[in-house]
Amino acid sequence: MDGGGRGVTALPLQLSDSAQRPASPGVLAAAWRSSFRPGLRALLSAALLFVASASLFFLVLGRAPLPLFLALWDGSFGSGFALSETLVKASPVLLCALATALPAALGLISVGAEGQLGMGAIAGSAFVLLAGEGLGLATLPLMLLAGASGGAAYAALAGFLRARLRVNETISTLLLNYLPPLLIEYLVYGPWKDPASVGWPATISFPDAARPSTYFDTRLHAGLLIGLVLVAIFHVVATRTRFGLCLRLLRDSPLLAERAGLSFRNWVLWILLLGGAAAGIAGILEVSVIEGRLQSGVGTGAGYAGFLVAFLARGRPLRLLPLALLVSGLSAAGDNLQMSADLPSSVVYVLQGLLFAAALIAERRRSVPAFAAEVGGWTALGRPCSAGSCPRRSAARRLCSGRCSVRR
């Protein structure tokens, strides 16, 4: 809903804005505001803030920022190998971003991609290990299906809790994230342990039929393509179809949606389930392509990176693609930083967090979800709109554009 028509009324709004607030922050800020469109402005200020805060962070670590930024570039996009590693990492991140972006289209904040990825890995491996013998060409699609249903079932659990029992989905998915890694450890130390391996806990290597091929002499695999296709479908469905309209209605005006006969409960369940399927596919692909067997620590961090990507994309499916590249570039560069600059790879988490914070600051005014405004609590979170410009009253609505936090 923060889409079309934003630019049309921009000029008069800017004027009324400055007229109402004579004590504007200064000439520079005014020039900054008037020279870029709001979206571009947010992007530029997010980038500036990120670079500034990351430089500060590097300085605190006692390093010169510039060489480290160059090392980041080298490790993410600087060479053919780095680029291929970035793309390899981008595939689970993109799929996990879908697992967050789909529920977000309903106004839900699901952080469960990490756990759904793990469950997908378990379910797909279960299929390969228990039933994967002698299926030939059918092995791969069935394995992906098994992985997808593992992730979907796990997400549906959170969806059920949300829809029927009103358990907040953010908290439940966060707690659920801690279970799959433990379950994987149980499996690889216990019933599924490769009897031939003495020390390293892992399952037996997957048979060749269950190893999707890689391309261009790199570790690139079909996961990225699946992610691309899913994003394209999501984009078309969200912007061009009745289905997308339903999603927007449910997100922005649950009461009206209820009147129109849409069941929020059912939609929550199905949307979370679909998202979980995407994360599940990411999980089984990580196992079958990258590792070749199930072992602990599969796909760690991809779920949270995906959450970051989905949140930065702000409900625009196509933005998931460049952002997934950016974020997975950061994590690919983290491995490089370890070798070339002797910094631990946990630097990446700090950088991701700083990127997140920078984006949140840059997006400040449009970041409060519509439903929070509907409940009426948002004014207390910051400065209230000036008198007569209540965001919920359509006639006066245009007066407070750019200043109030209601998403349009």
Place this chain on the structure above:
Amino acid sequence: MPAAFRSATPLLWALLGETLTQRAGIVNLGTEGQMLVGAATAFAVTAHTSNPWLGLAAGAASGMLLSLGHALLCLRFRANQFASGIAIWMIGFGVSSLLGATLVGQSITGFAPLAESWLGARLPFIGWLTPTVWLGPVATLAAGLFLFRTRPGLCWRAVGESGAAASAAGLRVALIRTLAVSTGGVLSGVGGAALSIDYAQTWAEGMSKGRGLVAVGLVIVARYNPWLALPSALLFGGTEALVLRVQSAGSDASAHLLHMLPYLVSLAVLVLSCIGTGARAAAPAELRAVLQR
């Protein structure tokens, strides 16, 4: 029972902090990151100075510093509270791993149990208590009294119920919320410190293992009430202690499966308390807008 108390203590501190924060209408998922940073800082300082009290103070300070980031993001810049909390969590996780990289495998001398002091040696049954453990219930008492029996506590609750009304009544909403968030930061930093310098006496990357997030869930179980924080934390701590007991008794059950239990129990009680209307009614009104549609 002592084991349950000991393993519940880090969670209890974080839970208290989160309860106070949420009472003022702010959810802070960064609690996990604050605990980790608190744990790492406290361990580092204790290892360098060999004074656990200094470590505790450093942990509290670093937890507060990180929580101010959350306050800045969601109060000054009106960011989504969940998103901001997760950003803080990421930063906290990364910073604590960086800090802790040199600490892995080091050992420290933590707090001495009460039995070694003059008082503890003369009282039965409580000799095993260490300062963070016995301070936990004291802090619970203090938080409850503050929230329900003092005027500032009333102001915090008013801000949580309706920021607009509180603002109209002349309260400085943003200031009170910042205070509430940073109090939560201090307490979760203490929780992290209790974990690294008292309970585990080691440092490991990501050692809080979701306790901060469990705390966010258990606030709902505790009905946003500091008095109930103690039994809620004991539920998690008790399960964890039970798991360790079962393991050391040489049971056949897999350690990994058993370690899932504390999370499952927390999730189960969360679900149970969400079924009734009690928790929803107890939630500060401002928070209901964030948590439930």
